[in-house]
Amino acid sequence: MYRIKTLNKISPAGLSVLDQNRFAVSGDVENEDGILVRSADMHDYVFPDALRAVARAGAGTNNIPIDRCSEAGIVVFNTPGANANAVKELAVCALLLASRKITQGVEWVKAQAAAGEDVEKVVEKGKSQFVGPELNGKVLGVIGLGAIGVQVANIATKLGMTVYGYDPFLSVDGALALSRMVHRAMDLETIYKNCDYITVHVPQTAETKGMLNEDAFHMMKGGVRILNLARGGLVNDDDMLAALDSGKVACYVTDFPNAKIMGGRNVVAIPHLGASTPESEENCAVMAAQQLRDYLENGNIVNSVNLPTLVQPWSGVCRLCIIHRNVPGAIANITGVLSKDGVNVENMTNKSKKDYAYTVVDVGSRVSDSVADEIRALDGVLRVRLLNH
Ligand SMILES: NC(=O)C1=CN([C@@H]2O[C@H](COP(=O)(O)OP(=O)(O)OC[C@H]3O[C@@H](n4cnc5c(N)ncnc54)[C@H](O)[C@@H]3O)[C@@H](O)[C@H]2O)C=CC1
């Protein structure tokens, strides 16, 4: 029985992927083999000995201590694209929120209740303060053309916008999915200098943290409208508040309110609703649970952010799953132990991702724990699992 701990509310459709006869799933299990998480901050999480995998039902993994997981031989999964449509739809909404003073108008209407029967007259008289521009004919810059950015860029062309997209790491899939109407920007300056609206869809990393700062605002057009449905940390809040105060930024729509930014002038703060649709929650949960199950039961890895993709059909009766450093001699050391102990390899795959590698070895006979222990003791080996078919 595998123990799975949920650190956030996970859609029942995802939980149903984990058969109750083989998986005990709850928020209270201890010494868990796997974790299902959404946005819970895991940076101070103490890993129990049994923990082998963390599945993030969503895209961003900045809430997970990836380096610490890698060093402990823990596989971290996410669910690329599973919530992209939900975020794209909220981005369309955010474009309108950034333009049309809808939230400000709605708040104002609520405050007019005292006018009683006269409210219609009051509304017609006061509405001119909420005039805002149309999207048609304006220029949008999309930073990050991944699962979400591509969809946002494509749909914006259908709203009559001229769209520039910037992504120095654009994938082949991203390029194929991108509308030919979207102009590729080769640098951020092109986005900053030309766009009336800018939307960010990049992960929060050491490189992207605080990228929307004073220097960036300096290059932008006066009255630019900025959308951030990606991560709060991408924006330098002090610089943003100053840019809002000066009018350089006309509106900032963020899905990531914090104490500093939420009171800012012309800030529209949404409570992290980008992926909060039943469809997206279900897609993410199902994908995360399937990936977690396949790893725990079969050792297969798909959509991991710290380890390579490796799917090997079963052959033989026993499988060794070895996470190790990506260094010369690692595979020779493993096969050396197997041949010394007389274990015949039926099938073997090795894949690497940056500093880490994963080797799956299928053998035709049962392997004793002592063989696994010998491999565990090898230099650079981080985790060894023995699975029986
Ligand atoms: N508000 C919400 O609820 C949600 C927020 N997100 C956030 O949106 C981010 C993007 O999500 P996806 O599009 O699904 O991820 P993705 O991984 O498909 O796309 C990210 C894209 O950003 C690009 N990129 C990375 N560094 C860059 C840089 N310095 N400049 C320009 N482009 C860069 C990558 O090449 C990639 O194409 C996530 O990392 C997450 O933080 C994602 C889903 C829901």
Ligand SMILES: O=C(O)CCC(=O)C(=O)O
């Ligand atoms: O699970 C959520 O609601 C947050 C989704 C998100 O931010 C992400 O997928 O990166």
